[in-house]
Amino acid sequence: MNLNLNLNQPHQPDGTTPTLELYGWNAYWQQQCETHRHESGLVPARVTAQYSHLYRIVAEDGERSAEVSGKFQYEAASRGDFPAVGDWVLVQPLAGEARSIIHAVLPRRSAMIRKAAGPSVHEQIIGANIDTLLVVCALNDDFNLRKIERYLIAAWDSGASPVVLLTKADLCEEVDARIAAVEAAAPGVPVHAVSALQGQGIEQLAGYLKPGSTIAVTGSSGVGKSTLLNSLAGDERQRVQGIRESDARGRHTTTHRELFPIPSGAIMMDTPGMRELALWEAEDGLQEAFADIEALAAECRFRDCRHEGEAGCAVREAADEGVLDAKRLASYRKTSRELAHLARKENSASKRQQKTASKRGAAPRARGPIAWEE
Template identity: 90%
Template sequence: MNPNTNQPNDPTNARQTLKTYGWSAHWQHQIESFPREAGLVPARVIAQYSHQYRIIAEDGERSAEVSGKFQYDAASRGDFPAVGDWVLVQPLAGEARAIIHAVLPRRSAMMRKAAGPSVHEQIIGANIDTLFVVCALNDDFNLRKIERYLIAAWDSGASPVVLLTKADLCDEVEARIAAVEASAPGVPVHAVSALQGQGIEQLVGYLTPGGTIAVTGSSGVGKSTLLNSLAGGDRMRVQGIRESDARGRHTTTHRELFPIPGGAVMMDTPGMRELALWEAEDGLQEAFADIEALAADCRFRDCRHEGESGCAVRQAADEGALDAKRLASYRKTSRELAHLARKENSASKRQQKTASKRAAAPRSRGPVAWEE
């Protein structure tokens, strides 16, 4: 944005501007086959502030909001744009703003249940290729928390990578790497120290030109320091942690997408105290692939791995071949997802009633706004 004119910057190469943020032949094909009105152009959502967005379009950065028709037609929060989405927008002549009319089909989307008692999904990020799941090696180290993030990662369609930060503050790095590898079959695990520059070279292979890498984890795990190291500068504001409990304060307050040297695009996300899963049955199966493989040998197809006769999973745990804590985590998460599915089914029925009434009502009722 040109601060002197408050107008979008003049592009020297329009397509190169979008390519910097991940535009590819895939998205070119998507837009060519997507039905659209004349005058709409592609853009990517690079930041979100409640119902306001910042996008990168052919003529540079603009602020944006969805059209009234988009709001009216949206059936759920998941229909709204999220950081990382490719959208079709109408630039407003003479202004640094645009109106979002459509979201192109997503290649991946990391989701969680929105905070609060209501049953709604919240998209953490869209069109992510690689997801860095970050956990500190200090007192905040928690295998069960890593498992939850991996469930969401696998369910999103992105490829997860576990990064164990603050390796310089841990005396048992190798043992903890081994523990994570046992709880994350097939997932790459790296120990790093961004402050010391330790292990950062292991991550270069993931930073492919045009690829989108998201970084997620709890507060205080060193995400901002890691991002600054990968971006080659002090881009993200960093806050300290409380030494009493190794907990950090939220440094990032919103999701944001930005290019880094080498051609990759990074997505930062606010730290989360707790990750409430959303429709993650597929992710559960991937994250606990070892238990799913054992379950194939259970006597009963609907075995819950509690006390049923002929349970291969229970037998493996009794014999020490399967960590009892990991099995307990699997059971707890399975119950959680089943409970959420029941609540969602009830909420869906109520929503269908509301949608039917809205469809029968005059159009003049106006758009529906979905709160974060």
């Protein structure tokens, strides 16, 4: 597979050789590297793109393709243990080749995770070591508060700081009202309306684009992520395909996750538009995203109140009085049930795996490298 590597002309706006510092390397990662580097000859690198089981990485000497070692693959306990875009890894460069072997992943500071597509119960790392997560939703027919809530659950659970970006503001006549609606559904989360095509509101993002910070952009197909990234990068780094504004239909052209520096010194991470965001073990994120409901629940008469029809339910009382949006409460209940169901499935799958491993006399392990499943 062609990973579009060019060691003589790296992906830098000014044409300079890529160094680890340009991709977020700092004293913290240096300390992690020294703590976890158990083999000689290994050097640090960051994963900048992923293509099935192959990776593109950037090390001090430039870009390389990479794959995990056989030992790494054998010892991985789950798909989540495999490298993801944004990970810092320890690699062995192969002499005379533009390839490296990945031997270890440094502990992640944050990771946005979803359930992989399909009926099987597997996690999928969307991006790792993210500082700020831009949740993008268009101010056209794609506008959906419930969808924003789901992304914020995953964002809060990831350890990154979420920010909501409402794009295509030039096409909406109710910008202020929709900002207010999002602020009500996302307590404490910054909300900005922008039009990347018109350059409207882009200056509001300057405070997030600090040198060395990793900024991930996520959202559904067609919400304007690539147009936004092109505006921030100052070039047409991401190809853009038109979306019919009459019905918000169309297909995005981003097909894989990618990490690249921009002129401000920040590192941007683009992700393919997701048709759905299936949550993964996001109980903490649920509590953060619905902090208003959690606060009300603390006032319920019974600790195990389900907020259905129990006596003394502060949540139901707030909904009945119009203090709490009934649709938001319904979304909270639905998501709670979804996460509980996923936990039961995961527990059942884990027990089956342990039982199978016991019969074979071996510890459970992953079957192979993680693959992008859109």
